[in-house]
Amino acid sequence: MTKRTDLRELLGPEVPEHELERLRVAHEALLAAGPPPELGPALADPPPTGGREGLLFFLPRRRVGAALLLAAALAAIAFGGGYFLGHHGHGFKSAHTVVMHGTGAARAARASILIGGTDSGGNVRLLMRVRGLEQIPGSGYYELYLTKGRRLILSCGTFDVAAGAKTTEVRLSVPYQLKRGLGWIVTRERPGQRTTGPTVLTT
């Protein structure tokens, strides 16, 4: 979190004082407002519109869980997931950043996904940086899913975090054209379970 006194440090010494005072309005407003929430899968797309009188058709919330589980099973079969590569280097150019926040017991967790260009095979390159997730005992792992609306559409791969690691950074790629309105979730998984585990991070 940037502190109130850090605006000069944030912008550098070359910014003239009169401009700094003007920018301070926005700076203070950002500090006062706090972070906006990320839209979860349920709000990734605007609701469908119909006539002026009746109009919108929503999936009842109680059915969302079952729909997600079914979609997850189908997605896992259909796509088989992407892959992660260990990453400690540089050279990743991104055009867009997606911020994820923790849910439930992992409320303090945070992650960002940098969306890069496509490789020679047409796969979209991603760089994910995760903080605040605990190492899962045994053979457990985390799994990243791409979502659209309330559906899980693609398992992007699995990863683990080391005990005590401050930040875990992984590269991955997805054979999918990323468009606005898609969401992401990370679930906590155990081998052999038949349904998708609980969501620990979401956009």
Next chain:
Amino acid sequence: MRPLAAAQTSDADLLTSIANGDRDAFETLYRRYARPILGLALRRLGDRGRAEDAVQETFAAIWRAARSYRPERGPGAPWLYAVARNAIADRGRARPEPVTEAPDEPTAEPGPPERAEADWVSWQVHAALEQLPDRERSVLELAYWSGLSQSEVAEFLNVPLGTVKTRTRSGLAHLADLLESELA
């Protein structure tokens, strides 16, 4: 990436188009205001499920009632804020809060006027953020709320530190412009 033209279209123009059944305008308005409305709903309702319902109900109301918006009476943001506030209040009434005993002593918590003011400020800032170019918005969100230092933001985005500072500067300038025009 949002189209520049969409980012430059005023709320009033979008509402006028929505009143004529323009689905693209509705989507642009959704991209601009879904997060601010969700933020407002989360602060007022304290429950993500109910807050998401309130967001959907707000946009349902916007689609239905856009024809009642009169540009000559003022900018679109306060009208949208009122629609959202009503939808959130309706959602709040749908499941009343449990009855609690009144405290014996005055609380240090902000009262309704202070909370309303804070809600309005957050609404304006979050809506303005959604109108910034992606690269400026990303840098501001990382710089202010990710916990990363500027050097870490630069490393994270794989751009020079100077670029982070430049984007922060231009992002804050655009944000100040937007907030200024909102308050004018």
